[in-house]
Amino acid sequence: MRPEELRGDMTRFVSRALLLPSLVTAAAILVKGYAQPGDGFSAGVVASLGVLLQYMAFGEEEASRLLPLPPAGLLCFGGLLLALALAAFPLLFGQPPLTHYPPPGEEPVHLGTLELITAVAFDTGIFLLVFGFSVGVMRLISGAREEGEG
Amino acid sequence: MLGLLAAPAAAAAGAWRPRAAAPAGTLFAALAFAAALAASLAARGEGVVLPWAPSLGASFAVKMDGLAALYSLLATGIGLVVLVYSAGYLPLHLEHQGRPASEGVGFYFFVLLFMGSMVGLAMAQDLILIFLFWDLTAIASYYLIGYDRHREESRASAMMSLLVTGITAVLLLVGALLLYASHGTFSVPELAGRVEPGALLASAGLLVLLAAFAKSAQAPFHFWLPRAMAAPTPVSAYLHSAAMVAAGVLLVGRLYPILAQSEALLAVMSAVGLLSMGLGGVLALTRDTLKQLLAYSTVAQYGYVVFMYGLGGRYGAAGAAFYVIAHALAKSALFLSAGAVTEATGEDRLSRLGGLWSKMPLLAASSGLAAAGLAALPLTIGFFKDEFFFAAALERGALFGGLAVLSASVTLAYTWRFWSGIFLGRPAAEPGRVAGKLVWPVVLLGALVLFGGLLPGPFAALAGAAAASSLGEPAGAVQVAYHLDARPENLLALAAYALGAAIVVSRPAWEPAARLFARAGEAAGPERAYRVGLRLLNLLSDRGHELEVRDLRGRIAGILLPAGVLVGLGLLATPTVGVFRFGEVGADDLPLLIALAAAAGAALATCLTVRHLTLALVISSAGFSVALVYGFLGAPDVALVAVLVETILTLLLLATMRLIPPGVLRRGARISARQARLKAAVAVVAGMFALAVSWSTFSQPAIQRGAYERLIALTPEAHGKDVVTVTLADFRGLDTLGEITVVALALLGVATLLARGRLP
Numbered sequence: 038m039r040p041e042e043l044r045g046d047m048t049r050f051v052s053r054a055l056l057l058p059s060l061v062t063a064a065a066i067l068v069k070g071y072a073q074p075g076d077g078f079s080a081g082v083v084a085s086l087g088v089l090l091q092y093m094a095f096g097e098e099e100a101s102r103l104l105p106l107p108p109a110g111l112l113c114f115g116g117l118l119l120a121l122a123l124a125a126f127p128l129l130f131g132q133p134p135l136t137h138y139p140p141p142g143e144e145p146v147h148l149g150t151l152e153l154i155t156a157v158a159f160d161t162g163i164f165l166l167v168f169g170f171s172v173g174v175m176r177l178i179s180g181a182r183e184e185g186e187g
Numbered sequence: 188m189l190g191l192l193a194a195p196a197a198a199a200a201g202a203w204r205p206r207a208a209a210p211a212g213t214l215f216a217a218l219a220f221a222a223a224l225a226a227s228l229a230a231r232g233e234g235v236v237l238p239w240a241p242s243l244g245a246s247f248a249v250k251m252d253g254l255a256a257l258y259s260l261l262a263t264g265i266g267l268v269v270l271v272y273s274a275g276y277l278p279l280h281l282e283h284q285g286r287p288a289s290e291g292v293g294f295y296f297f298v299l300l301f302m303g304s305m306v307g308l309a310m311a312q313d314l315i316l317i318f319l320f321w322d323l324t325a326i327a328s329y330y331l332i333g334y335d336r337h338r339e340e341s342r343a344s345a346m347m348s349l350l351v352t353g354i355t356a357v358l359l360l361v362g363a364l365l366l367y368a369s370h371g372t373f374s375v376p377e378l379a380g381r382v383e384p385g386a387l388l389a390s391a392g393l394l395v396l397l398a399a400f401a402k403s404a405q406a407p408f409h410f411w412l413p414r415a416m417a418a419p420t421p422v423s424a425y426l427h428s429a430a431m432v433a434a435g436v437l438l439v440g441r442l443y444p445i446l447a448q449s450e451a452l453l454a455v456m457s458a459v460g461l462l463s464m465g466l467g468g469v470l471a472l473t474r475d476t477l478k479q480l481l482a483y484s485t486v487a488q489y490g491y492v493v494f495m496y497g498l499g500g501r502y503g504a505a506g507a508a509f510y511v512i513a514h515a516l517a518k519s520a521l522f523l524s525a526g527a528v529t530e531a532t533g534e535d536r537l538s539r540l541g542g543l544w545s546k547m548p549l550l551a552a553s554s555g556l557a558a559a560g561l562a563a564l565p566l567t568i569g570f571f572k573d574e575f576f577f578a579a580a581l582e583r584g585a586l587f588g589g590l591a592v593l594s595a596s597v598t599l600a601y602t603w604r605f606w607s608g609i610f611l612g613r614p615a616a617e618p619g620r621v622a623g624k625l626v627w628p629v630v631l632l633g634a635l636v637l638f639g640g641l642l643p644g645p646f647a648a649l650a651g652a653a654a655a656s657s658l659g660e661p662a663g664a665v666q667v668a669y670h671l672d673a674r675p676e677n678l679l680a681l682a683a684y685a686l687g688a689a690i691v692v693s694r695p696a697w698e699p700a701a702r703l704f705a706r707a708g709e710a711a712g713p714e715r716a717y718r719v720g721l722r723l724l725n726l727l728s729d730r731g732h733e734l735e736v737r738d739l740r741g742r743i744a745g746i747l748l749p750a751g752v753l754v755g756l757g758l759l760a761t762p763t764v765g766v767f768r769f770g771e772v773g774a775d776d777l778p779l780l781i782a783l784a785a786a787a788g789a790a791l792a793t794c795l796t797v798r799h800l801t802l803a804l805v806i807s808s809a810g811f812s813v814a815l816v817y818g819f820l821g822a823p824d825v826a827l828v829a830v831l832v833e834t835i836l837t838l839l840l841l842a843t844m845r846l847i848p849p850g851v852l853r854r855g856a857r858i859s860a861r862q863a864r865l866k867a868a869v870a871v872v873a874g875m876f877a878l879a880v881s882w883s884t885f886s887q888p889a890i891q892r893g894a895y896e897r898l899i900a901l902t903p904e905a906h907g908k909d910v911v912t913v914t915l916a917d918f919r920g921l922d923t924l925g926e927i928t929v930v931a932l933a934l935l936g937v938a939t940l941l942a943r944g945r946l947p
Contacts, residue, residue: 076825077509083829089838110934110946124924132728135920156916163915166927170934171835175947177937178842 077160081098081167109173116165253652275624362394403435460494506575520557520632542614550711553633566641599687786812
């Protein structure tokens with residue numbers, strides 16, 4: 038079966054319907070990662086799977102139009118920078134790199150059931166990086182294939 | 188500190204306008220010299236300590252003590268003179284070679300970097316800091332020696348100096364770490380109070396000494412220095428007198444309070460110094476090229492310094508420091524005059540030069556003063572350097588006195604040979620006009636040599652202060668003055684003059700023997716060992732490279748085979764009684780067993796699959812089965828990560844396969860029956876090993892479990908319940924940081940391969 042044949046109406050509908058749940062799941066995995074299974078890496082993979090499904094169902098051009106994303110390189114290196122900045126930040130206060138706040142034993146700030154700790158922000162960096170990497174590599178590969186065939 | 192700022196400033200000025208680099212660099216060197224002078228006069232005994240890696244015990248500790256004052260004055264002062272000279276020399280040099288004037292900017296940058304790192308090295312009080320500046324000087328000298336980069340000889344010489352001094356620099360680091368491991372500090376003054384004689388001090392000290400000897404071009408590492416003469420002349424002058432080579436004896440002087448506590452180390456210093464003195468002296472007598480002669484003379488001169496440190500005693504450290512000053516002034520003047528002569532006549536060989544006395548009287552006179560200084564004639568600063576030398580030697584006995592006289596006479600002989608060969612005798616080459624910038628620095632240095640001979644007070648005070656910081660105690664005032672009586676030092680000096688004259692006169696008698704010695708050194712000396720070693724290393728690296736990159740299978744085999752052999756040896760060496768045990772298997776373990784069976788089945792299926800696409804799917808199904816196993820083992824966090832990793836990896840694998848033309852894939856999948864049998868055998872053996880290792884690990888889980896259990900116990904402390912997440916983001920956060928950097932770089936790599944570096 039050619040990829041074009043795969044892109045039937047059913048495929049489009051299902052992949053469209055799956056996008057939002059996958060992104061929400063990713064967000065949940067990310068922010069709840071500390072208390073329940075999940076972390077930035079898993080969230081990044083889940084989110085990128087949701088997005089890649091769109092690419093598969095609609096083709097790259099159409100998918101990019103339906104779901105405008107920042108450039109994958111930007112996401113990837115932005116995430117890396119975020120993680121690096123968070124790692125370096127405690128150095129300003131004379132702490133070892135990657136000291137997380139609040140420190141052990143102190144109660145973190147709650148937002149509903151969500152706990153606000155810097156480790157989650159670090160994880161967000163990882164999320165962006167993994168997401169950017171997966172989407173970026175897939176885009177590169179599909180771009181190279183089209184170039185090779187065209 | 189100003190010295191360190193100077194290099195970027197000159198580069199900035201050069202980038203702005205190439206012609207501005209020289210004045211800007213000179214200005215900064217002048218400022219740095221003034222700062223060094225002011226600092227050495229004003230603040231004594233005050234230091235700055237900034238801990239920059241307290242957990243590693245390394246700190247940015249600098250102090251302007253006597254030794255630092257001496258060497259920073261030398262580095263900035265001679266550096267200033269050299270820069271003025273370069274401003275005249277470098278444009279001519281570049282013009283000769285048809286290179287644009289803008290290439291001079293890098294030259295000034297690295298000379299100033301050299302100067303800055305020398306000053307830093309002089310002031311550093313911390314072994315790690317010393318090591319950093321030490322390597323910085325090596326880098327600067329690498330660039331400067333290889334400055335004429337279109338000439339292969341220059342490049343090879345630069346590489347040689349970098350290898351010889353760089354590899355031995357690692358020994359310095361190892362020595363520093365040894366001292367740190369047993370005494371808990373890198374700080375030199377603190378170490379001096381803590382070390383005690385013994386095997387540890389001897390071995391650490393020996394490593395440090397090897398680094399110092401290599402830097403100071405002492406035997407048997409002396410061979411890089413004559414090769415380094417491929418550098419432009421001002422660089423040679425600087426390298427020899429105040430920078431690179433001086434760094435070695437600076438290190439000895441700095442660590443003297445530590446090294447001197449071991450008699451064995453002192454003996455090593457004496458022996459190596461003596462050997463270098465003899466070797467350098469004899470070889471200097473045979474050289475024809477001006478700069479080569481001076482290079483071997485430097486080997487010999489620093490041999491004196493090392494020898495004096497080795498002798499120790501009242502005069503040792505002070506004499507060595509004084510010797511460094513006198514030698515720096517005289518030797519830089521001689522190098523600069525050699526450069527001026529070569530620039531004027533186009534000749535660089537003694538046999539083709541001569542009789543320039545009448546043509547260039549000013550240069551001849553000032554270079555004569557410098558030569559007299561080197562040869563230790565009275566009325567020059569050099570006289571006192573030899574007086575110290577004789578005094579230090581005599582303290583140790585008549586034998587050392589005799590050796591001292593012998594080496595002093597050889598010095599006299601080759602210095603005479605250098606000067607008389609250029610300026611006296613039959614006129615051989617017709618000199619062109621020489622720019623004043625090439626002569627005045629020599630005049631200044633020559634005048635300083637004379638000034639030091641008439642008024643040695645300030646230099647002696649500098650040397651005394653340096654000795655005080657080397658010995659760690661005030662070394663009584665260093666007294667220098669002329670004594671017109673028959674004291675032993677004077678008698679030895681006279682004897683040296685007489686013997687030196689005899690060597691000059693009897694040249695035909697010993698010349699063949701000296702040449703033979705030089706030739707034997709070329710055939711079987713350390714330089715040859717260096718070349719052979721280098722060639723063997725290259726060969727080894729080529730072999731490894733070929734083995735590794737020829738195809739993917741070779742690379743994988745190259746990793747797995749040694750690993751397998753090591754594991755096998757480990758297994759054979761460990762006692763196996765009671766290591767392999769079966770645990771209990773109950774009915775609740777049934778799902779787990781099914782999942783394991785699925786994983787095993789998938790693994791077996793990979794062996795029988797031919798098509799790549801199917802193979803990718805089968806491998807991922809093995810991965811999913813393992814994820815299932817994690818799930819049944821009650822580790823949902825690990826299971827989640829495993830599922831997602833498998834998913835994304837499978838997708839990547841499939842996508843990559845679409846990039847490869849189907850024909851290539853099909854050809855790659857075909858293997859002969861013989862290959863298949865071989866692979867099966869390898870797989871079975873590897874599998875058995877893996878089974879044995881994991882079985883034994885699971886049979887005795889207690890050994891390693893401690894670390895994991897601690898992490899799991901700490902997880903709630905870090906506000907988390909997911910061990911994987913907390914480990915990644917908190918406990919092993921730094922590892923994660925490194926890993927995600929690799930991931931980001933991998934994206935760059937893919938973009939480079941597939942889209943010419945354009946990021947998606």
